[in-house]
Amino acid sequence: MNCEECEASLIDHAYDELAAEPRRAVTRHLAECAGCAVAYCRLRADLDGALQAAHEAPPPAVRQRLRAEVERAFRPSWWRRGLALVRRPVPAYAVVAALAIPAALWLARTSAGEEAAGAVTSPRVRGYDAAAPPRIQRPVL
Incomplete structure (x- = not known):
């Protein structure tokens, strides 16, 4: 050979x-x-x-630095992440919850407003007794 x-x-x-x-x-x-x-x-x-x-295998510190560098290099920008968040599909129950929360707040506000407004705007109802004889108000001359 x-x-x-x-x-x-x-x-x-x-x-x-x-x-x-x-x-x-x-x-x-x-x-x-x-x-x-x-x-x-x-x-x-x-x-x-x-x-x-x-x-x-590389030491753990090298692996961590490499992982951080790769994440930094390939991470989408902040506006792309925000756009992805907006474009994410929303389940139907989320839409119902989004509509129910303002409706519940509106109902709570209007019922609290009626109670407060009723006490202030109608002084004639205060002190009403159905068993008492009706008072007749005479016009002032």
């Missing part, structure tokens, strides 16, 4: 994907050729480093 054939098979050899005979040939060549052995060692170090880097 020459160096070009060996270099073409190094990745397959590193992942154990070679058949038995080509694997033995690559192993023999690596034992005899220092240049290919160094290339194989570099390849293994790169693969191990890539696997280790893929499995390492």
Whole structure:
């Protein structure tokens, strides 16, 4: 086996994907050729480093900063959020509640107003007794 054939098979050899005979040939060549052995060692170090880097998790502080940066970058502007709030579909019971609250307030106000207005505007009703004989008011001359 020459160096070009060996270099073409190094990745397959590193992942154990070679058949038995080509694997033995690559192993023999690596034992005899220092240049290919160094290339194989570099390849293994790169693969191990890539696997280790893929499995390492960043520290929590880095994750929090990254999350805050992403939220800041992709968060809609205040006017878009307000527009989305206005355009949100409203269930039917919300419309009924929105109409019932002002109606209840109006009824409470008018009934309280009638009680207060009735006591002030009709002095003749005050002191009424159905058993007493009616008083006749004479016109003042």
